[in-house]
Amino acid sequence: MNAGQTLAEAVSAATAVLRDAGVPSPRVDAELLADHLLNVGLGRLRALMLGDTPAPDGYAELVAERAGRVPLQHITGVAHFRYLELAVGPGVFIPRPETESVVQLAIDHVKGMQAPRIVDLGTGSGAIAGSLASEVPDAEVHAVEFSPFAHAWAAKNLVPLGVDLVLGDLRDAFQELNGSVDVVVSNPPYIPAEAIPNEPEVALHDPPEALYGGGADGMELPTAAAKSAARLLRPGGYFVMEHAEVQAGWIAAMLARTGAWTHITTHLDLNGKDRATSAVLADQATRNERMGQ
Numbered sequence: 001m002n003a004g005q006t007l008a009e010a011v012s013a014a015t016a017v018l019r020d021a022g023v024p025s026p027r028v029d030a031e032l033l034a035d036h037l038l039n040v041g042l043g044r045l046r047a048l049m050l051g052d053t054p055a056p057d058g059y060a061e062l063v064a065e066r067a068g069r070v071p072l073q074h075i076t077g078v079a080h081f082r083y084l085e086l087a088v089g090p091g092v093f094i095p096r097p098e099t100e101s102v103v104q105l106a107i108d109h110v111k112g113m114q115a116p117r118i119v120d121l122g123t124g125s126g127a128i129a130g131s132l133a134s135e136v137p138d139a140e141v142h143a144v145e146f147s148p149f150a151h152a153w154a155a156k157n158l159v160p161l162g163v164d165l166v167l168g169d170l171r172d173a174f175q176e177l178n179g180s181v182d183v184v185v186s187n188p189p190y191i192p193a194e195a196i197p198n199e200p201e202v203a204l205h206d207p208p209e210a211l212y213g214g215g216a217d218g219m220e221l222p223t224a225a226a227k228s229a230a231r232l233l234r235p236g237g238y239f240v241m242e243h244a245e246v247q248a249g250w251i252a253a254m255l256a257r258t259g260a261w262t263h264i265t266t267h268l269d270l271n272g273k274d275r276a277t278s279a280v281l282a283d284q285a286t287r288n289e290r291m292g293q
Ligand SMILES: C[S@@+](CC[C@H](N)C(=O)[O-])C[C@H]1O[C@@H](n2cnc3c(N)ncnc32)[C@H](O)[C@@H]1O
Pocket: 093, 094, 095, 096, 099, 121, 122, 123, 124, 125, 126, 127, 128, 144, 145, 146, 147, 150, 168, 169, 170, 171, 186, 187, 188, 189, 190, 209, 210, 211, 221
């Protein structure tokens, strides 16, 4: 990338730099960084590349940052999730495409419900809670986040959408809602302690408290989220949680062991992997019967 290059030349050179740095989608990232400076949209950007539009000032600096494996979303300051453009940056987990399918399960479940009450445990940037607040008419959405840094990003994204956001622990949040919630959704930290992610964007830039679920198998926080869901939901209420593929069997068994759940179902993500589990809270009589009371 040199001064005086056209946009097309600069984007080609940037693609090569990012490819050499091991960035997984070098061409798209090179285009998105250029669009971050020009703000014309990818369609128009590609049209401009057919002419002799000059490369924008500051492009080389952004490409160098990305080549250092700083996440694209930290450079542009936004993450796209379903219909939302979320403010993100250091200190908050970048929402992932697979979580969009988890949100869809919750949306499908509340179809036709009047003003469903929904709780998101471990909201991070607010991706799940924000999507539900904006896509489900009349939903009453509550979200909890433990990290003050992530909470600050969530506040930017969720307060304008009318979500009730609290700084707290998913283990004991929202006591005032106990037994009254229609849907609990969670994408808790679930990575096993020893499984350090390979990608530098994740290992160096996603906050550790968003990744590691606790315990050698990463199951402590998923188990705590399920326990809170059983506390918060009304009988017949719906719980859906994202997890690692390897945890699908453990999570189904953990839910079954409590005797609190029916309709325990594992769901595939877009890549055909077992990445979410849902369950319905049994009524009290069924729970008593199962627990031998
Ligand atoms: C995997 S991230 C998911 C964030 C967001 N829900 C999403 O899907 O993009 C898990 C989030 O849970 C938060 N967290 C970790 N432990 C928590 C706890 N005990 N109570 C509440 N939130 C917690 C982390 O800070 C992080 O923001």
